[in-house]
Amino acid sequence: xxxxxxxxxxxxxxxxxxxxxxxxxxxxxxxxxxxxxxxxxxxxxxxxxxxxxxxxxxxxxxxxxxxxxxxxxxxxxxxxxxxxxxxxxxxxxxxxxxxxxxxxxxxxxxxxxxxxxxxxxxxxxxxxxxxxxxxxxxxxxxxxxxxxxxxxxxxxxxxxxxxxxxxxxxxxxxxxxxxxxxxxxxxxxxxxxxxxxxxxxxxxxxxxxxxxxxxxxxxxxxxxxxxxxxxxxxxxxxxxxxxxxxxxxxxxxxxxxxxxxxxxxxxxxxxxxxxxxxxxxxxxxxxxxxxxxxxxxxxxxxxxxxxxxxxxxxxxxxxxxxxxxxxxxxxxxxxxxxxxxxxxxxxxxxxxxxxxxxxxxxxxxxxxxxxxxxxxxxxxxxxxxxxxxxxxxxxxxxxxxxxxxxxxxxxxxxxxxxxxxxxxxxxxxxxxxxx
Numbered sequence: 001x002x003x004x005x006x007x008x009x010x011x012x013x014x015x016x017x018x019x020x021x022x023x024x025x026x027x028x029x030x031x032x033x034x035x036x037x038x039x040x041x042x043x044x045x046x047x048x049x050x051x052x053x054x055x056x057x058x059x060x061x062x063x064x065x066x067x068x069x070x071x072x073x074x075x076x077x078x079x080x081x082x083x084x085x086x087x088x089x090x091x092x093x094x095x096x097x098x099x100x101x102x103x104x105x106x107x108x109x110x111x112x113x114x115x116x117x118x119x120x121x122x123x124x125x126x127x128x129x130x131x132x133x134x135x136x137x138x139x140x141x142x143x144x145x146x147x148x149x150x151x152x153x154x155x156x157x158x159x160x161x162x163x164x165x166x167x168x169x170x171x172x173x174x175x176x177x178x179x180x181x182x183x184x185x186x187x188x189x190x191x192x193x194x195x196x197x198x199x200x201x202x203x204x205x206x207x208x209x210x211x212x213x214x215x216x217x218x219x220x221x222x223x224x225x226x227x228x229x230x231x232x233x234x235x236x237x238x239x240x241x242x243x244x245x246x247x248x249x250x251x252x253x254x255x256x257x258x259x260x261x262x263x264x265x266x267x268x269x270x271x272x273x274x275x276x277x278x279x280x281x282x283x284x285x286x287x288x289x290x291x292x293x294x295x296x297x298x299x300x301x302x303x304x305x306x307x308x309x310x311x312x313x314x315x316x317x318x319x320x321x322x323x324x325x326x327x328x329x330x331x332x333x334x335x336x337x338x339x340x341x342x343x344x345x346x347x348x349x350x351x352x353x354x355x356x357x358x359x360x361x362x363x364x365x366x367x368x369x370x371x372x373x374x375x376x377x378x379x380x381x382x383x384x385x386x387x388x389x390x391x392x393x394x395x396x397x398x399x400x401x402x403x404x405x406x407x408x409x410x411x412x413x414x415x416x417x418x419x420x421x422x423x424x425x426x427x428x429x430x431x432x433x434x435x
Contacts (some may be wrong), residue, residue, distance in 0.1 A: 028063045029112065032056050036105045044099045053093050056104055057086045067241035072229040072385070073118055073374075075239060076392040077111045079225075080399050082248045083255070088275030095267065098282045106348050107399065110367055114395075117371040137186045144179040144196070147172045148203050155207040166412065169207065173223065174413040175420050177230050177386045184234040193231055200227040217255050217273075218400060219409055222393040229393065233385040277346030277400060280327060284345065284352035287331050298326065299354035299362060302403045306369075309407035322404035323350045350402035366403065370395065377414065382421045390414050 039052020064078050085107050089100040154169040180196060204223045212220065232239050252274055256263055263269050301320035313319050321329070324342030328334055330353065334341075347366075351359035374391050381387040390413045398406040 025063060025066070028059055029108075032059045032063070032108060033105065035059070036101060036108075039101050040105075045097070049099065049101065050093065053090065053101055053104070056101065057090055060104075060108060061086055061245050065242040065245045069236055070232075070239050070241065070244075072233065072389045072392040073115065073395075074241075075225070075229060075232070075244070076396055077114065078241060078244045079251075080396045081107065081111065082244055083252055084274055084277070084396070084400055087248050087252060088270055089278060091266070091270035092275045092278040096279065098278055100278055102285075103278060103281055103346065103348050106363065110347070110363070110399070113367050114371060114374075118374060137183065137188065140179050140182045140186070144176055144183065147176040147179065148199060151176070151203050152206050155203075155209075155211045158211075169211070170409070170412045171416045173203070174226075174386075174390060174417050177226055177389070178384065178417065178420060178424075180227055181230055181234075181384060181386055184231065190235070193235070197227055197231065200224070218397045218405075221255075222396070222409070225393045226389055229389045230386060233389070273344065277344040277349060280343055281346045281349035281352065283331055284327070284349040287353070296355065299351075302350060302354060303366075306403035306407045307411070309404045310409070310411045322408075323353065323402045324405070327353055344401045344405075347399045347402060370398070377418075380418050380421075382425050384421055387414060387417055387421070390417060 035052055036056050039049050039056070042048035042052065060081065064081060067074060067078070070078065085104065089104060092098050093100050151169055151173050154172075158168055180200075183196070184193070201224065204220065207223070208220065228237070228239075231237055249269075253263060253269055255274065256269055302323050305320055305322060308316070308319075309322065311319065320326075322342060323345050327345050327349070328337055328341055328343060345353065348359070348363075351362045351366075355362040374388070377387045377391050391410070394406060394410040394413070397409065
């Protein structure tokens with residue numbers, strides 16, 4: 001894999017922006033936060049609060065739409081903003097009267113923090129000591145075909161929702177991205193690149209037909225998005241901010257159709273599961289802090305699941321319950337839900353439930369952990385963009401479902417990928433020494 005060929009593109013996935021563009025973006029940010037704070041001073045049911053929501057969301061969408069070529073982190077955060085916060089948030093405010101301005105501002109601050117911290121990391125070039133090539137183009141194509149073929153067989157003949165089936169599908173699928181990156185380093189044609197992207201889409205489609213149970217659409221989205229972002233790191237495939245904004249209704253419609261089997265109302269289209277985390281976050285805020293038992297223990301349990309939720313419950317008898325199920329048991333009557341029911345609580349709802357009045361400190365802590373984790377992934381990527389792409393497509397799940405949701409999939413994908421990269425680097429180093 002020729003990492004040297006595109007060293008300038010791999011600066012932690014961050015692309016340089018013109019100074020004028022940065023100044024305008026900073027001005028929009030200032031206006032967004034200023035208007036957001038002003039609206040917070042108005043009564044929650046006043047027209048001023050509603051106007052604040054409209055202006056804040058509109059300016060944020062303009063801010064996203066102004067971005068030209070996007071890196072993987074910008075795409076992931078942009079999709080999260082448009083599909084899970086901005087569009088559903090306005091509908092939730094209009095339909096349910098739920099105050100969403102705090103969630104807006106918290107998410108916008110979180111994304112700005114992530115982009116700022118990673119841009120500081122990305123200012124330093126990666127020192128590429130990895131192999132210049134994995135193999136020839138033909139061998140790479142054979143390897144990639146074999147791995148994706150294995151993913152197809154795993155989807156058809158194994159339960160991909162079980163631990164074994166998930167392992168035998170997710171791990172090879174993630175590793176295959178390294179071989180796709182290797183093909184890109186060989187300079188294959190655009191037609192061949194888009195052909196491989198269609199192959200990836202077909203593999204995911206087979207997974208949906210034979211193994212998917214209807215839940216975990218963010219995981220399916222991560223599967224589809226990852227190869228696209230790997231390609232985008234090498235060549236310009238016209239991923240633009242305005243495209244994310246304009247495609248929001250279509251993408252939301254596809255996601256909700258896959259969830260409900262149809263779209264019977266605007267509530268299902270623009271609300272549904274995409275906006276339900278607002279409802280739970282609101283309930284968590286209204287929930288009396290005195291009823292939250294255990295102090296900081298629930299937060300520490302979710303933080304533990306951030307790293308270890310991928311372990312099967314059979315291997316960990318005292319494994320904590322994820323925040324999605326924990327919130328049902330804590331705030332609602334569990335008898336009114338089916339056994340094992342879990343819900344999206346949103347990153348802010350999780351902090352409300354586990355830390356109460358100290359949620360702001362938890363937010364600062366977890367954002368620092370996420371930024372540091374991405375830095376560690378960057379340091380152990382050996383010049384490859386794939387580990388960063390894997391992190392970025394999974395961070396969407398954190399903002400939607402919390403720490404346990406992130407930990408249930410991310411480690412399945414990242415650990416095998418880094419191990420394969422280390423093996424390839426060690427193999428190349430051994431060959432160089434023998435020569």
